[in-house]
Amino acid sequence: MTPHEPPIDRRGTSSEKWEKYAGRDILPLWVADMDLPTAPFVLNAVRKRLEHPILGYTAPPNRMVEAFTAWLGERYGWRVDEDWLVWIPGVVTGFNVAARAAAIEGDDLVVPAPVYGPILKVPANVGLRGVISPLVLNGGRWEMDLDDLAAKVSPATAAVLFCNPQNPTGRVYDRDELEALAELVLRNKTIVISDEIHCPIVLDPTKQHVPIAGLDRSIEARSISLFAPTKAFNFPGLNAAVAVIPDPCLREAYESVGTGLISTYTPLAFAALTAAFEDDTDWLDEQNAFLAGNARRLETAVAGIDGIRTTRVEGTYLAWLDVSSLGLADAVAAFEDHGLGLHAGEEFGGPGFLRFNFGCPRSILAQAIDRLVEAAGVLGKL
Numbered sequence: 587m588t589p590h591e592p593p594i595d596r597r598g599t600s601s602e603k604w605e606k607y608a609g610r611d612i613l614p615l616w617v618a619d620m621d622l623p624t625a626p627f628v629l630n631a632v633r634k635r636l637e638h639p640i641l642g643y644t645a646p647p648n649r650m651v652e653a654f655t656a657w658l659g660e661r662y663g664w665r666v667d668e669d670w671l672v673w674i675p676g677v678v679t680g681f682n683v684a685a686r687a688a689a690i691e692g693d694d695l696v697v698p699a700p701v702y703g704p705i706l707k708v709p710a711n712v713g714l715r716g717v718i719s720p721l722v723l724n725g726g727r728w729e730m731d732l733d734d735l736a737a738k739v740s741p742a743t744a745a746v747l748f749c750n751p752q753n754p755t756g757r758v759y760d761r762d763e764l765e766a767l768a769e770l771v772l773r774n775k776t777i778v779i780s781d782e783i784h785c786p787i788v789l790d791p792t793k794q795h796v797p798i799a800g801l802d803r804s805i806e807a808r809s810i811s812l813f814a815p816t817k818a819f820n821f822p823g824l825n826a827a828v829a830v831i832p833d834p835c836l837r838e839a840y841e842s843v844g845t846g847l848i849s850t851y852t853p854l855a856f857a858a859l860t861a862a863f864e865d866d867t868d869w870l871d872e873q874n875a876f877l878a879g880n881a882r883r884l885e886t887a888v889a890g891i892d893g894i895r896t897t898r899v900e901g902t903y904l905a906w907l908d909v910s911s912l913g914l915a916d917a918v919a920a921f922e923d924h925g926l927g928l929h930a931g932e933e934f935g936g937p938g939f940l941r942f943n944f945g946c947p948r949s950i951l952a953q954a955i956d957r958l959v960e961a962a963g964v965l966g967k968l
């Protein structure tokens with residue numbers, strides 16, 4: 587039996603993803619939210635917390651803090667101190683506050699892109715100059731252009747805003763790529779703000795996620811790393827994340843910038859985080875195997891479509907489709923007309939591209955692939 591069939595009906599839950607196309611025959615494959623169930627042990631933990639009749643203000647539970655530090659240590663070999671952790675209501679909040687803290691020390695923010703849209707907006711949000719370093723396609727994989735980065739990262743750089751595993755290209759950066767970036771950060775005495783929200787979702791068995799701050803003690807001291815299990819265990823709606831800030835001065839700057847602006851955490855988010863970090867079942871491996879099956883099906887299908895190209899997804903449940911050769915003025919609208927709701931490449935700094943969220947049951951993916959084939963056939967003839 588194929589898992590996750592029949593698909594779960596999300597109507598009536600005010601799902602942002604589904605409401606966008608309510609009443610229209612358009613498959614919503616845009617925002618990074620999966621149509622797969624939240625991990626059952628996460629749901630159980632939330633239910634259990636609801637058995638208590640009071641949902642009061644809640645401090646970070648020791649059990650969660652211990653589970654998270656053990657999680658980083660066991661999965662990634664990075665030993666962190668409990669004092670380095672700042673619990674936050676989301677990774678987007680985390681990198682905006684981090685950039686404001688970094689802004690005290692510099693003029694510009696260097697951003698390898700295309701990248702998750704809200705990261706691109708950070709320089710304007712915090713009043714710094716945004717300096718884009720375009721990723722390059724090399725032998726079928728997206729890479730940072732280290733020469734370009736070396737020319738752009740300078741002592742005036744407040745921070746490098748970084749995303750790994752990379753949204754939207756699906757890259758899981760190798761250790762040597764991370765070492766090269768870390769070396770640039772250290773040489774210029776700047777910091778790296780690293781969004782690692784997708785780190786549990788590695789689909790290529792030859793790949794291993796490496797937290798950049800865990801490379802060694804020197805880059806650790808110049809880092810703010812942001813984690814959340816909300817993508818992998820599928821509870822993005824609970825707004826929960828954690829910043830790891832080893833350097834005490836940087837942590838103090840971060841905390842003072844956030845004072846009075848960041849709401850307190852919810853007990854339900856803490857229950858969910860604890861359950862996710864404590865998970866010692868095969869659930870995540872099985873889900874990653876399922877997602878890898880989806881990735882390979884999509885890649886194989888796209889390889890047979892004239893006018894669309896893509897690259898191998900190593901991590902995340904997002905594929906980055908190059909539709910530039912179709913020459914569409916409005917690619918999103920053109921694919922919506924064929925029943926596909928994809929995410930505009932422009933939002934990630936990649937015009938001519940569309941992002942495809944394949945975190946869905948196989949039957950939805952199969953339907954989406956049929957529509958993609960049909961759409962490319964029609965649009966390619968215009």
Ligand SMILES: Cc1ncc(COP(=O)(O)O)c(C=O)c1O
Pocket residue numbers: 617618675676677678679702749753781783784814816822825826827
């Ligand atoms: C790379 C990346 N960072 C952050 C987020 C959002 O994180 P949060 O909901 O914790 O703010 C997303 C969601 O799509 C994402 O893909």
